[in-house]
Amino acid sequence: MINPRRNGAFRSGSRHGSLPYHLCVSGHNHCSAQHNFYGKSCPNVEAIVRKIVQQKVKETFVTIPATLRLFFHDCFVNGCDASVMIQSTPNNKAEKDHPDNVSLAGDGFDVVIKAKKALDAIPSCRNKVSCADILALATRDVVVAAEGPSYPVELGRRDGLESTAASVHGNLPGPNDNVDKLNKLFAKNKLTQEDMIALSAAHTLGFAHCSKVFNRIYNFNRTHIIDPTLNKGYAKDLRLACPKNVDPRIAINIDPITPKKLDNIYFRNLQQGKGLFTSDQVLYTNRRSRPTVDSWAKNSAAFNAAFVKAMTKLGRVGVKTGHNGNIRRDCGAFN
Ligand code: HEM
Ligand SMILES: [Ca+2]
């Protein structure tokens, strides 16, 4: 028998023989440990996290995109282990201070810290739930708050024991990446092109700083001032919202049509040349990814299913169990 507390529910292989965890399907018996990981120690963990998320979302919408992006940036650097939440110290420049992470909005960190505090106020839950699992649960809850699909969250991640700014380098995609580059980066994390396209639809929500799109609207290349794959009217709107000398703190909606809803409008935008980043628009201009964009643009149920599948796989990236991790007392500092 395995001791789930020690080995973690994510251990590949199990007493069910050689069945690897990634074959785990919600509702099947062999999954009960994963979805019920805190069943004995903290049975109400899901309800408590959900309540804190809902309160915080009511206070500020930014909680939604901030948490979703935080989860992505956590999982792609050292796995889903809350390494992104560690604060820098005089001896260690942590992940969150790498240039690719400095625009992570504080509300994502804050909602995890608040949920952790609420959990720690319950004696049986105190220091039992990892920050990585809290972030995974909060992410599902913000997806639901944005009217996206709900899904069961696998649990049992342990918190990472290191976080360095240097380790971020090369692991997160950039707004000017092409499909090949994106595929490579996602493949490193066992995610397919379909997963990559589904997860990119996170850009159906949230904000971006003007500096991230200046190249597309002011100095694209030698023959075009404006990126020709940009919709003409949308390019005009972007130039108005992002004048050359704009305050660098100004942020614009990534999805110009339904910025507060997690929906497949993202793909319809791409069909019309309204993808904000090059990395969004290339999913439509590249003939290998376009069929997927077209199919999800017209079928929101198919997109939802792909999004849930991809989020579940994202949540499995580099998961730590046993002595590879621990349960942090403070999500922002090592024990
Ligand atoms: C596919 C490659 C991706 C690239 C190149 C990319 C790049 C970016 C950039 C440049 C921003 C704007 C940051 C700023 O200016 O403040 C952003 C925002 C955002 N990204 Fe991505 N991203 C990618 C994939 C993802 C994925 C997979 C997710 C989540 C599953 C995600 C979630 C978000 C969210 C929600 C925001 C808005 C954040 C906010 O409003 O605070 N992104 N992304
Ligand atoms: Ca991490």
Ligand SMILES: [Ca+2]
């Ligand atoms: Ca949307």
